[in-house]
Amino acid sequence: MGGGSASAKTTLVGAVSEIVPLRTEALVTDASVGVDNLSATPQKSTTTVAMDFGRISLADDLVLYLFGTPGQHRFWFMWDDLIRGAIGAIVLIDTRRLDESFAAVDFFEARNLPFLIAVNEFDDAPRYATEDIRQALAVSPDVPIVSLDARDRESAKSGLVAVTEYALSRLSQSVW
Ligand SMILES: Nc1nc2c(ncn2[C@@H]2O[C@H](COP(=O)(O)OP(=O)(O)O)[C@@H](O)[C@H]2O)c(=O)[nH]1
Ligand SMILES: [Mg+2]
Secondary structure (H helix, E strand, O other): OEEOOOOOHHHHHHHHOOOOOEOOEEEOOHHHOOOOOOOOOOOOOEEEOOOEEEEEEEEOOEEEEEEEOOOOHHHOHHHHHHHOOOOOEEEEEOHHHHHHHHHHHHHHHHOOOOEEEEEEOOOOOOOOOHHHHHHHHOOOOOOOEEEEOOOOHHHHHHHHHHHHHHHHHHHHHHHO
């Protein structure tokens, strides 16, 4: 799972994981100034420094391992390792800061990893039509765009189910 900072990646992993999620939150300190973009989220006091990790069973024979990638650019070297063996990815977006999502979209596109866009519907964020979001992010018509509330277990889970179904459908297309 990728996405801009404070797009609720840590929240989502925490909401769905059936094991205590491994978190590597650190207090946002002065060391983050000018490095991490916190201007839009002045209330955010911690940030993920390495990654989030969790697990969810969608069925008896289908267990997903969830990795939340840190937003900070200095940790991007880890993404290449994370996507090895990944079935798919979610780019979690906050419509108030769409520009922060471009990097994650580009990354998964470039590596041909099936991904979907999940709009985390923050209470005070404007709502846009799906096709407007598609256009703004310049993602192709086959990329699913879903809405969810990262804090809500069932809602967050629906995003994971959607990306799994999408990844499996892409797999079966490439086989046949
Ligand atoms: N109002 C609102 N706040 C949310 C929602 N999802 C997450 N948050 C809050 O947004 C902040 C950033 O979330 P976090 O999971 O740390 O973002 P990350 O940087 O992507 O891991 C936290 O304080 C969450 O409690 C939401 O759907 N609505
Ligand atoms: Mg986080």
